[in-house]
Amino acid sequence: MAENVKTAAGKTDERVSFAGFIKNHIFDLTAYAGLAVMVILFLIFNSGPRFMYNLSSVIQAAAVYSILALGAVFIYSMGFMDVSLGQQVGVYVILMILIGNAIGGVLGIVVGFIAVLALALLCGAINGAVSIFLGLPSIVTSLFLMFFFTGAQYLMMEATGENTIRLAQTIRPADRNTYSLMLVIIIAVLAIIGGYVFNYTKLGKYTRAIGANKTTAQQSGISLVKWQVFGYMALGFCIAVGSFVMLTRTGTAGKGTGTGYAMDIMICLILGGMPLKGGMKSKISSALVGAFTYTLLSNVLTTMGVPLNWINFVKACIFLLIVLLTCRKSKGILPR
Amino acid sequence: MGKEPIIEVRHMVKNFGPTRALRDVDVTFYRGEIRGLVGENGSGKSTITSIIAGMQKATSGEMFYKGEPWNPASMVDSQLHGISMVLQEANTIPNCTVAENIFAGRFNEFAKANSFLSMRKVNKAAQEVLDSFGLQHIKATDNINQYGFEDRKLIEIVRCVSDETEVFVVDETTTALSHEGRELLYKLIHKLKDNNKCVIFISHDMDEILEQCTDLTVLRDGEIKGSLTREEMDAPDAVKKIRFLMVGREIGDAYYREDYDSSHLPDVTLKLDHVSFGPIKDFSLELHKGEIIGFGGLSGCGMHEIGRAAFGLEKLAEGKVTCEGKEIKSCLDAIESGIGYISKNRDTEALILEGAIGENIVLPSLNALSKRTFISPKAEKKLSGREIDNFRIKCNSGKQWVNTLSGGNKQKVSFSKWTAKASEVLIMDCPTRGVDIGVKQFMYHVIDEMKKQGKSIILISEELAELIGMADKIIIMKDFQVMHEFMRSPELSETDIIEYMI
Numbered sequence: 088m089a090e091n092v093k094t095a096a097g098k099t100d101e102r103v104s105f106a107g108f109i110k111n112h113i114f115d116l117t118a119y120a121g122l123a124v125m126v127i128l129f130l131i132f133n134s135g136p137r138f139m140y141n142l143s144s145v146i147q148a149a150a151v152y153s154i155l156a157l158g159a160v161f162i163y164s165m166g167f168m169d170v171s172l173g174q175q176v177g178v179y180v181i182l183m184i185l186i187g188n189a190i191g192g193v194l195g196i197v198v199g200f201i202a203v204l205a206l207a208l209l210c211g212a213i214n215g216a217v218s219i220f221l222g223l224p225s226i227v228t229s230l231f232l233m234f235f236f237t238g239a240q241y242l243m244m245e246a247t248g249e250n251t252i253r254l255a256q257t258i259r260p261a262d263r264n265t266y267s268l269m270l271v272i273i274i275a276v277l278a279i280i281g282g283y284v285f286n287y288t289k290l291g292k293y294t295r296a297i298g299a300n301k302t303t304a305q306q307s308g309i310s311l312v313k314w315q316v317f318g319y320m321a322l323g324f325c326i327a328v329g330s331f332v333m334l335t336r337t338g339t340a341g342k343g344t345g346t347g348y349a350m351d352i353m354i355c356l357i358l359g360g361m362p363l364k365g366g367m368k369s370k371i372s373s374a375l376v377g378a379f380t381y382t383l384l385s386n387v388l389t390t391m392g393v394p395l396n397w398i399n400f401v402k403a404c405i406f407l408l409i410v411l412l413t414c415r416k417s418k419g420i421l422p423r
Numbered sequence: 424m425g426k427e428p429i430i431e432v433r434h435m436v437k438n439f440g441p442t443r444a445l446r447d448v449d450v451t452f453y454r455g456e457i458r459g460l461v462g463e464n465g466s467g468k469s470t471i472t473s474i475i476a477g478m479q480k481a482t483s484g485e486m487f488y489k490g491e492p493w494n495p496a497s498m499v500d501s502q503l504h505g506i507s508m509v510l511q512e513a514n515t516i517p518n519c520t521v522a523e524n525i526f527a528g529r530f531n532e533f534a535k536a537n538s539f540l541s542m543r544k545v546n547k548a549a550q551e552v553l554d555s556f557g558l559q560h561i562k563a564t565d566n567i568n569q570y571g572f573e574d575r576k577l578i579e580i581v582r583c584v585s586d587e588t589e590v591f592v593v594d595e596t597t598t599a600l601s602h603e604g605r606e607l608l609y610k611l612i613h614k615l616k617d618n619n620k621c622v623i624f625i626s627h628d629m630d631e632i633l634e635q636c637t638d639l640t641v642l643r644d645g646e647i648k649g650s651l652t653r654e655e656m657d658a659p660d661a662v663k664k665i666r667f668l669m670v671g672r673e674i675g676d677a678y679y680r681e682d683y684d685s686s687h688l689p690d691v692t693l694k695l696d697h698v699s700f701g702p703i704k705d706f707s708l709e710l711h712k713g714e715i716i717g718f719g720g721l722s723g724c725g726m727h728e729i730g731r732a733a734f735g736l737e738k739l740a741e742g743k744v745t746c747e748g749k750e751i752k753s754c755l756d757a758i759e760s761g762i763g764y765i766s767k768n769r770d771t772e773a774l775i776l777e778g779a780i781g782e783n784i785v786l787p788s789l790n791a792l793s794k795r796t797f798i799s800p801k802a803e804k805k806l807s808g809r810e811i812d813n814f815r816i817k818c819n820s821g822k823q824w825v826n827t828l829s830g831g832n833k834q835k836v837s838f839s840k841w842t843a844k845a846s847e848v849l850i851m852d853c854p855t856r857g858v859d860i861g862v863k864q865f866m867y868h869v870i871d872e873m874k875k876q877g878k879s880i881i882l883i884s885e886e887l888a889e890l891i892g893m894a895d896k897i898i899i900m901k902d903f904q905v906m907h908e909f910m911r912s913p914e915l916s917e918t919d920i921i922e923y924m925i
């Protein structure tokens with residue numbers, strides 16, 4: 088008899104079996120388990136006096152990844168990706184230093200950040216709109232922006248005549264722990280805002296719907312151009328903030344600043360359980376879980392004494408392992 | 424001599440989470456029969472056959488094929504052993520040629536010493552098979568994307584059936600086929616039956632079931648509720664008996680609208696004014712409040728395109744579409760003007776299959792639910808819950824994914840998106856395609872209620888009985904032109920209409 092077939096929404100959620108729950112949340116559980124393992128290994132390998140120092144290092148490194156990944160969730164949820172992200176970070180950090188040093192004082196920093204924010208939002212809008220108007224895959228427009236920013240970064244550094252440029256003033260608290268606490272607060276605030284926007288506003292719901300089925304989304308009244316542009320602008324905002332946080336951390340920039348961040352963010356999101364084909368299973372938590380797992384992994388491998396080249400090798404192996412585990416599943420996190 | 428069993432299913436149980444799709448099912452299929460499987464959407468018909476054909480595994484139970492235990496690893500495994508299945512949804516490989524689709528997975532047969540593949544041989548063999556099925560209009564070397572849904576379905580049938588086929592499962596395939604396609608399929612299944620093979624035929628078309636099947640099994644809520652022999656199917660009260668077994672209650676005569684009042688309110692809601700696009704030239708239409716206009720014709724007659732144009736999905740060369748005076752240039756304009764559209768391509772256009780039922784239902788209504796950017800989960804749940812209840816969607820909760828629902832329940836979700844949005848104009852393109860009799864009756868009731876509420880409806884349908892039963896005015900199209908218009912009347916018959924269609 089049909090006693091367990093209910094017709095009212097939400098009445099039998101609690102009746103879903105444990106096995107069913109595991110099956111439905113396998114990627115989330117794997118991601119959280121990965122983070123838990125990394126935290127345990129971090130605690131094992133960082134006991135004693137080094138603990139606070141290394142914890143602070145992890146927070147500082149994870150902060151930039153977290154912020155960038157929070158923005159990237161909005162475009163990955165649409166099934167898109169952005170390979171220009173790292174080069175944009177590089178150019179924005181250089182720009183903020185140049186503007187900050189030219190104007191000087193707090194005003195210089197503020198003007199620098201506003202200029203970068205405007206540029207990042209503009210690039211986001213271009214990235215989102217051009218691919219739709221020209222009918223190009225989003226990765227193509229982001230490739231164009233990547234080459235553009237690579238060139239811009241090179242030319243700007245050539246113009247300075249230096250290998251590295253430095254912000255004339257210090258914009259971070261002198262105390263390492265205070266600085267880390269400040270970063271934790273920034274991450275928390277952005278995560279709350281990101282969580283709100285992604286879960287409780289049209290932007291998050293529409294970007295997921297676009298990722299799940301573009302045609303259905305459009306025929307349900309969602310403007311693909313508008314929300315794709317907004318999604319990329321959300322990423323642009325996070326790139327600007329992430330660049331600022333990076334500046335507070337390093338205070339310097341060069342030709343190589345930002346290099347590799349696009350791939351790192353992709354790996355962070357995969358480690359966080361984000362389905363790269365986008366859709367309804369996309370989650371904002373993937374950004375934080377992935378960013379911290381990735382940073383802790385690097386830290387643990389370093390403290391274990393693994394050489395830098397081998398760290399990259401291990402990361403590549405883990406990435407391949409995830410690909411192998413998921414690409415053959417129709418509902419896996421990678422596009423088929 | 425008794426009939427020889429070919430497939431035996433014993434104590435089969437299939438659970439999807441907390442939902443029991445099959446409950447201790449025992450059924451035997453014999454050689455030389457065309458066994459009809461009927462039941463409401465979600466009754467378990469496709470679940471049984473998909474398990475037999477290796478698409479999924481049973482939770483418990485046993486199967487025997489030709490007397491041996493049967494536990495196929497996949498659909499390919501099943502097909503290699505002689506069990507083939509054609510599904511309701513499109514199942515061809517896009518961007519490949521017709522020949523590549525037909526012989527997918529069998530290229531070794533055309534490779535010299537298992538190395539060099541001769542595409543010439545593949546194409547030649549594929550064309551021979553197509554010709555033998557009477558499908559000379561399909562070219563083996565063509566890209567499959569060139570062909571419409573119906574031809575692709577026929578190509579699938581060609582791919583499935585070979586000399587080695589022992590059991591052929593046809594799962595609600597005929598809804599996608601025209602008269603010619605159906606005739607071709609009927610000829611094929613009767614040939615298989617005559618060759619002592621077994622055909623399992625799933626359909627919601629009662630006439631088709633009664634005409635083509637030699638035996639019938641009725642399912643309800645995952646259980647076998649009864650079987651009928653050919654003699655019992657010929658009895659005068661057979662349809663009534665089958666419907667009772669399917670639904671568990673008397674369906675009654677109240678199926679379509681009972682009134683013959685084609686009046687409506689004077690206000691025009693949707694207007695297509697001398698519209699031209701693609702092969703459609705200078706088409707005009709006025710749809711009033713409280714009016715149901717039906718569109719009928721053979722596949723490719725242009726009726727589906729009219730529905731798309733009215734929803735702003737077609738780029739017009741001339742003329743304009745307006746709703747309440749506002750011009751419709753895109754589907755966004757249409758939705759903002761209160762138009763809803765139920766696409767005939769349910770799985771690819773109307774629904775997010777890998778999304779929750781609730782998420783699908785509220786999608787067009789999110790704009791209205793958004794209060795100062797905030798969309799309350801409580802409001803979403805309330806709205807989707809109301810529609811799930813109103814449409815009696817069989818599910819565990821609004822969080823259940825749409826792709827786990829049966830065809831009829833998916834269609835209800837597609838329908839409920841627009842009732843949730845309170846759309847004033849609804850364009851329904853084949854709204855009851857692949858839907859069982861109980862759901863159809865329910866949907867007709869909903870459409871009738873909408874008319875009474877003053878809503879305007881365009882009903883595009885391939886079923887003439889549906890148009891005659893529901894529409895105030897029927898527009899028959901052929902070759903992208905309006906051939907004739909019929910007003911609602913008790914005297915109107917399918918024969919009157921058909922002469923304008925062909």
